[in-house]
Amino acid sequence: MKNLTPLEEALKIVLENVKPLESERVFIHEALGRVLAEDVVSDTDKPLFDNSAMDGYAVRWEDIKEVPAKLKVIGEYAAGTGENLKVEKGTAVKIFTGAPIPEGADTVVPVEYTETQDGYVIVKKSFKQGANVRRRGEDVKKGEVVIPKGKEIRPYEMGMLASVNRAVVSVYRKPHVGILSTGDEILDVCEEQTKPSQIRTSNNYTVYGQVLQAGGIPHNLGIAPDEPQKLKEIMRSIHKYDIFITTGGVSMGEKDYVQYLVEDLGIDVKFHKLRIKPAKPVLFGVYGENKLFFGLPGNPVSAAVAFDLLVYPAIKAMQGHREVFKQKVTAILEGDYRRKNADRREFARCRVWFENGRYHCEPYPKQDSHMLTSLVNSNAYMVVYEGVNELKKGQEVEVILF
Ligand SMILES: Nc1nc2c(c(=O)[nH]1)N[C@H]1C(S)=C(S)[C@@H](COP(=O)(O)OP(=O)(O)OC[C@H]3O[C@@H](n4cnc5c(N)ncnc54)[C@H](O)[C@@H]3O)O[C@H]1N2
Numbered sequence: 001m002k003n004l005t006p007l008e009e010a011l012k013i014v015l016e017n018v019k020p021l022e023s024e025r026v027f028i029h030e031a032l033g034r035v036l037a038e039d040v041v042s043d044t045d046k047p048l049f050d051n052s053a054m055d056g057y058a059v060r061w062e063d064i065k066e067v068p069a070k071l072k073v074i075g076e077y078a079a080g081t082g083e084n085l086k087v088e089k090g091t092a093v094k095i096f097t098g099a100p101i102p103e104g105a106d107t108v109v110p111v112e113y114t115e116t117q118d119g120y121v122i123v124k125k126s127f128k129q130g131a132n133v134r135r136r137g138e139d140v141k142k143g144e145v146v147i148p149k150g151k152e153i154r155p156y157e158m159g160m161l162a163s164v165n166r167a168v169v170s171v172y173r174k175p176h177v178g179i180l181s182t183g184d185e186i187l188d189v190c191e192e193q194t195k196p197s198q199i200r201t202s203n204n205y206t207v208y209g210q211v212l213q214a215g216g217i218p219h220n221l222g223i224a225p226d227e228p229q230k231l232k233e234i235m236r237s238i239h240k241y242d243i244f245i246t247t248g249g250v251s252m253g254e255k256d257y258v259q260y261l262v263e264d265l266g267i268d269v270k271f272h273k274l275r276i277k278p279a280k281p282v283l284f285g286v287y288g289e290n291k292l293f294f295g296l297p298g299n300p301v302s303a304a305v306a307f308d309l310l311v312y313p314a315i316k317a318m319q320g321h322r323e324v325f326k327q328k329v330t331a332i333l334e335g336d337y338r339r340k341n342a343d344r345r346e347f348a349r350c351r352v353w354f355e356n357g358r359y360h361c362e363p364y365p366k367q368d369s370h371m372l373t374s375l376v377n378s379n380a381y382m383v384v385y386e387g388v389n390e391l392k393k394g395q396e397v398e399v400i401l402f
């Protein structure tokens with residue numbers, strides 16, 4: 001067990017080898033979830049002019065210091081319109097939310113504190129000077145950075161882009177990820193089963209979904225046989241992709257060829273085999289210019305776990321994200337958890353829920369790495385550290401949500 005790489009070290013190696021990809025320009029509608037590769041600045045002051053925050057009357061504050069005050073209504077300002085009216089002593093302009101404040105006025109009285117009477121308005125309550133007036137530039141000044149480079153675009157940032165009149169923005173491009181399963185026994189979806197020993201693939205599709213979820217562009221390259229020459233031919237296409245993922249063929253079997261081919265293909269192997277359970281036999285290497293190769297284990301749960309722990313952060317980091325890991329929280333364990341061998345750090349699939357102000361966690365009863373039900377019926381990994389044989393009901397545990 002000496003040569004098993006600890007997870008922290010493996011992650012450090014992977015992330016050291018990630019460089020954010022080049023930028024590309026996308027329309028605002030396609031920008032959700034992407035990371036800005038430029039500072040976005042405001043085209044104007046926001047608001048661009050002093051305007052009303054309420055429907056009511058624009059007045060001179062001097063005129064409403066004493067209430068009730070009776071003022072002559074000299075006209076009306078709606079949002080987007082507005083005649084050239086000037087509010088002079090003893091007068092008011094009817095105004096709507098968002099309309100410019102007429103010259104001479106400095107305060108807006110909301111309509112609910114007024115009454116009208118033969119072309120006059122009676123103000124019944126006094127307000128502070130400047131009340132209900134939104135000032136030019138009070139949110140943003142022209143030229144100010146409103147979204148900095150490196151920030152992820154959420155719906156709010158999309159709105160901000162529109163507000164500063166940016167239809168197109170520069171973001172980091174998404175990585176293209178090739179996905180290849182290996183194994184003579186593996187059948188694709190819809191292929192006829194001719195022998196009971198054949199195994200229907202899940203990995204191509206689990207990994208496809210995981211790549212999409214991480215923001216990458218997946219390319220399902222199907223299934224390669226356990227024939228070194230053929231496998232090598234297919235794997236020559238690695239250069240078309242930013243990341244290449246294989247599943248299977250990285251363990252101790254005589255037909256586990258992936259591990260022997262990688263060096264022939266010019267992949268510089270950085271580690272093989274991790275101190276984690278499941279997903280011990282993970283192979284990682286780099287090739288070309290900052291391209292990453294992940295040889296994931298064939299067992300369906302192992303492949304998925306290895307992806308979530310190592311490939312997910314790499315895909316995120318390539319797109320310029322600062323937050324590259326899945327969310328971790330602390331939960332209360334609802335039942336004892338025991339294991340015989342505590343050599344590796346375990347990622348036990350579990351169900352986590354929020355109740356009475358706390359997260360709670362219940363491990364799934366079947367934890368073998370061929371059992372996809374353990375993922376389908378779970379929403380988190382419970383972390384059981386190296387050297388820990390037992391976790392007690394009621395104690396706090398660390399969980400990674402997925
Ligand atoms: N003597 C040893 N044997 C094994 C060890 C070991 O340390 N010593 N490690 C075990 C562990 S842990 C794992 S994980 C597996 C990983 O093996 P490989 O990555 O070489 O994968 P294969 O042998 O090709 O397949 C393993 C298993 O997964 C099934 N499989 C493969 N591809 C798919 C797919 N696309 N979809 C669904 N299922 C797939 C395959 O049929 C096998 O059942 O090695 C252990 N052995």
Ligand code: MOO
Pocket residue numbers: 276277278279280281297299301302303369
């Ligand atoms: O690491 Mo294997 O992935 O334990 O089954």
